[in-house]
Amino acid sequence: MNSAVKAGAVIAAAGSGERFGEKKQFKRLRKRTLLFHTLKPFLECGDVSEIVVVVPEENLALVSRELKSFTSAKPVKAVVGGTRRQDSVLNGCLALSNNVEIIAVHDAARPFVTSKLISATIDGCNDADGCIAALPSKDTVKKVKNNQIQSTLDRNVIWLAQTPQTFHKDVLIKALQQDMIATDEASMVEAVGGKVAVTKGFAGNFKITTHEDWKLAEELIKEK
Numbered sequence: 001m002n003s004a005v006k007a008g009a010v011i012a013a014a015g016s017g018e019r020f021g022e023k024k025q026f027k028r029l030r031k032r033t034l035l036f037h038t039l040k041p042f043l044e045c046g047d048v049s050e051i052v053v054v055v056p057e058e059n060l061a062l063v064s065r066e067l068k069s070f071t072s073a074k075p076v077k078a079v080v081g082g083t084r085r086q087d088s089v090l091n092g093c094l095a096l097s098n099n100v101e102i103i104a105v106h107d108a109a110r111p112f113v114t115s116k117l118i119s120a121t122i123d124g125c126n127d128a129d130g131c132i133a134a135l136p137s138k139d140t141v142k143k144v145k146n147n148q149i150q151s152t153l154d155r156n157v158i159w160l161a162q163t164p165q166t167f168h169k170d171v172l173i174k175a176l177q178q179d180m181i182a183t184d185e186a187s188m189v190e191a192v193g194g195k196v197a198v199t200k201g202f203a204g205n206f207k208i209t210t211h212e213d214w215k216l217a218e219e220l221i222k223e224k
Contacts, residue, residue, distance in 0.1 A: 007122050008100040009042045009164075010092030011035070011053045013063075013108035014081025024208060025108040026059060030221045034208065035063070037111035037221065043072050045115035047122045048104065050075040054092040057081075089185060090176040093169065104166040105185050109208045111217060113164065120199040121166035129194035130167035132186050133201035134159040161186060162201040167194070 013035055017023040025035045035053065042048050055063045055078050063078040070076060079095045081088030089105055096103065102125050104118055117133055124131025137158040143150040165185045167175075175188040182188045186196050208217055 005101050006049050006097070006099050007047050007102040007104060007166075008096040009045075009048045009051045009104045009106060009118070010089055010096070011038060011042070011051065011106055011108050012081075012085060012089055012092070013038075014054045014056050014085075014088040015108075016056065019209065020211070020214075023056070023059070024214065025055075026063075027214075029111065029214075029217055033066075034111055034217075035108050036066075038106070038108050038113065039070075039076070041113050041115045041118060042104075042106070043070070043074065043076070045118045047119045048074070050096060050100065051077075052092040052095045053078045053108075054081045054088045055079075084181070086176045086178075086182065086185075086188060090173065093173055093176065096169075101169055102166060103169050103172055104164040105172075106163045106165075107207055110163055110205055111208070112204045112206070112220065114205075117199070117201060117205065118164050118166075121164045124197045124199050125166055125168060128197040129171045130165065130186065130189050131197040131199055132165040132184075133162040133205065134198045135162065135201050135203065136160075159198055162205050162207075167196075 013025040026033050029037055042051050057080045060078055060080055067076045079091050082091055093103055102122055121131045121133055137155045141153040141155050141158050161184055167189055171194050175192045189196055208214055
């Protein structure tokens with residue numbers, strides 16, 4: 001990336017934890033919270049100059065205190081999330097410094113992201129409006145409705161989206177202000193005509209969604 005371009009990160013940690021049964025982002029994964037493990041690669045990434053963590057309102061004071069205890073050369077702060085994911089991410093984007101031009105958005109529940117992958121998505125913005133980490137599908141993909149297969153999709157053109165999802169700030173903010181429901185930022189940027197590139201992620205950058213995922217994460221943290 002052009003060293004003159006400043007990149008910031010927004011960590012989406014405002015989920016209510018309904019599916020998991022608790023707010024897993026604040027649950028201890030071995031000795032530190034899941035959120036801490038996720039933040040670490042961003043703190044270590046030389047291409048990221050500042051970080052905003054978006055959290056539920058009731059957790060703001062505690063998270064803000066914890067962030068102040070970090071030994072970090074870059075600014076890290078917490079802000080309150082919104083009703084929907086895009087509202088939360090928008091709050092995070094607006095809390096970054098005015099001179100930030102590139103924003104990397106990442107799920108708090110993906111603790112095994114690497115600084116290298118973060119930088120790759122930032123670099124991918126050189127020739128596009130955004131760049132996301134994704135994995136080519138290894139499996140045959142079926143389109144299914146009412147438990148019946150409608151069609152078989154060409155897996156050679158199917159990629160499974162991960163995060164970080166990184167964009168030029170002006171494009172991302174415009175996209176997040178749309179009145180639409182989306183499961184990721186890239187689909188919102190696509191909807192406003194943005195050109196989004198892909199950089200290859202890795203299977204280890206999985207999202208902790210179930211208790212089985214949590215057990216796997218515990219084993220992987222133990223090995224580190």
